[in-house]
Amino acid sequence: MQNASILIVDDEEINLNFFDVMLSKLGFTVFTASNGEDALDSIRENRPDLVMLDNIMPKLSGWEVTRIVKNDPEYDHLKDTPIIMFSAMDDVQDKIEGFELGVEDYITKPFNFSEVLARIKAVLRDKELAQQVLRREHRIALIESLNKSLVHFSGHLQAPVTELKQAADELNPEDIEAVRHFVNLVRKETEATLRALEELQAEISDLGEQDEELREGEVTVAALDAKYQRSFTKFRETDLDEVQR
Numbered sequence: 001m002q003n004a005s006i007l008i009v010d011d012e013e014i015n016l017n018f019f020d021v022m023l024s025k026l027g028f029t030v031f032t033a034s035n036g037e038d039a040l041d042s043i044r045e046n047r048p049d050l051v052m053l054d055n056i057m058p059k060l061s062g063w064e065v066t067r068i069v070k071n072d073p074e075y076d077h078l079k080d081t082p083i084i085m086f087s088a089m090d091d092v093q094d095k096i097e098g099f100e101l102g103v104e105d106y107i108t109k110p111f112n113f114s115e116v117l118a119r120i121k122a123v124l125r126d127k128e129l130a131q132q133v134l135r136r137e138h139r140i141a142l143i144e145s146l147n148k149s150l151v152h153f154s155g156h157l158q159a160p161v162t163e164l165k166q167a168a169d170e171l172n173p174e175d176i177e178a179v180r181h182f183v184n185l186v187r188k189e190t191e192a193t194l195r196a197l198e199e200l201q202a203e204i205s206d207l208g209e210q211d212e213e214l215r216e217g218e219v220t221v222a223a224l225d226a227k228y229q230r231s232f233t234k235f236r237e238t239d240l241d242e243v244q245r
Contacts, residue, residue, distance in 0.1 A: 003028075006051075009034075035058045035060065036060020043075070049082075049127065069083070156193075160193070
């Protein structure tokens with residue numbers, strides 16, 4: 001998680017500097033933007049793991065930035081980027097609007113940095129869990145694809161094997177033409193079966209490579225929990241002065 005990247009968007013320079021220093025010292029890669037338009041540019045260019053977005057800003061508000069990221073076709077590949085919204089308004093309807101737009105969390109100013117850090121932890125953890133689910137769904141799809149291929153191959157074999165058996169049962173060894181026909185039939189069906197086997201083996205190999213890539217990105221939920229817990233147990237309220245220096 002320390003390698004995660006976070007985009008901080010706020011029109012107040014003091015807030016940008018504060019989060020840049022604090023989060024950088026905790027191991028995050030930090031990007032900053034001071035208005036909504038620059039925020040959109042940074043999201044496209046840097047593809048951060050998390051966006052922390054002030055609501056009231058020049059050019060484009062936090063709501064407008066969120067609406068574009070979550071709904072504009074141009075940002076379709078970025079719509080799953082988690083967003084934590086900052087606002088000085090503690091209005092329930094305001095929060096509801098934010099969640100309906102797709103923000104993952106909402107923090108009211110003035111904020112406590114320890115609380116902000118805990119919320120960052122929760123949002124990034126949820127993001128990783130969601131990616132984990134997608135990887136496992138993909139793996140299930142790969143298995144289903146392989147099963148379908150095996151069923152298709154089995155069905156492909158049934159007809160020619162049945163035909164060969166019938167031809168063998170009816171074969172008169174003294175009939176040269178019948179023997180030649182049987183030999184040609186065996187050759188044709190053998191070649192077709194070998195081609196089908198090669199295609200199946202290539203597909204299995206390709207699916208196996210995809211599955212291995214997915215496995216490499218997987219961790220257990222317990223391991224993921226431990227990863228985040230280790231990161232945040234290093235931080236305490238009493239460490240704030242040290243982090244700020």
